[in-house]
Amino acid sequence: MPNWTAYSQNNCIFLALLLLGFLSCGGNGDAPEAPAVDEATRSSIEARLIPELSPAEDRAGRQRNAIINRAIDQAYDIQPAPEGYFYEILSPGAYNPLAEGDIVTAHYRGQFLDGTVFDDSRPRGEPLRFTVGELIPAWNLALQRVQPGGAIRILTPSALAYGAGGLVGPRGDTLVPAHTVLEFIIEDINIHEE
Template sequence: MMVKQVIIALFISVTLFTACSKSNSGGGAPCQPATVASEKNAMVTYCVANGINYQTDSSGILYQIITPGTGATPNLNSKIYITYTGKLLNGTTFDMQTNASQTGWTLNSLIQGWQIALLLIKKGGEIKIVIPSALAYGCIGSGPIPSNAPLFFDITLVDVQ
């Protein structure tokens, strides 16, 4: 009886490991993340087409500080209250929040691109960012966000706690 349980446990473990190592496409190919360099042209094209006078962060994020803000500067452990619009580079809005009281997230729990970019402004600041997919949802994607999708966000940091 014990041998049967071990075999079943081993089968379940191998099945779970195999399933977790596959991409979300179900095709069996492993997830292949895009490089920041491979997405840079599309990101720059988006900025130029949308009037974003960008700077480049060493991480690969393109950003424009619209308003630097004058209040508290967030850190990774800060609770942030924001309004934002998120778009794919084809212009499709995939998320939007106009009521900052609906946010209140700890910065270190959010995508890496936000963790980098929001440290560049203070309370009351606004920033436009184009994030490489590697600093967003990578080759997995999320909901309406496809795999390897660089993302645009217009974020206002309403409050920092």
């Protein structure tokens, strides 16, 4: 008669290893992600962010709370900015921080708080070229916290992103609905002389 207990244990071990293999292969490998955190770090992030939750029931308060809850769920070590967005320096870069008027190229990924990506420069194979100060407010402000070569995560309420108008693509399709909270990772930042 077969030993079903041993068979079941071996299957459980095999399935657990298979699941770990699938999970470790996730992601696109292109954008820097926050490193895995231990339980003590996760608890520290949660303890620091919970007091940041807003008691307000207006749109701004709900969006702030959604950002904080996303950060707690994902263990993002974000910091609040006085202007209302949150950021995490993933890699500081070198030299002087970016300033308004700098001409920059960078790769980026924009996503909703559920993780759905709405725009990503990597598949296009070309970084975005822009001038700091001519983008959405959250980018204009947060990019001045990082240096060339660095990477930053930005979580922004809609008021500092695309607001009531949302973002409409060139063919008239809605890329970002009105009043949507967004998350961006901006990396491979380079300043260009003109």
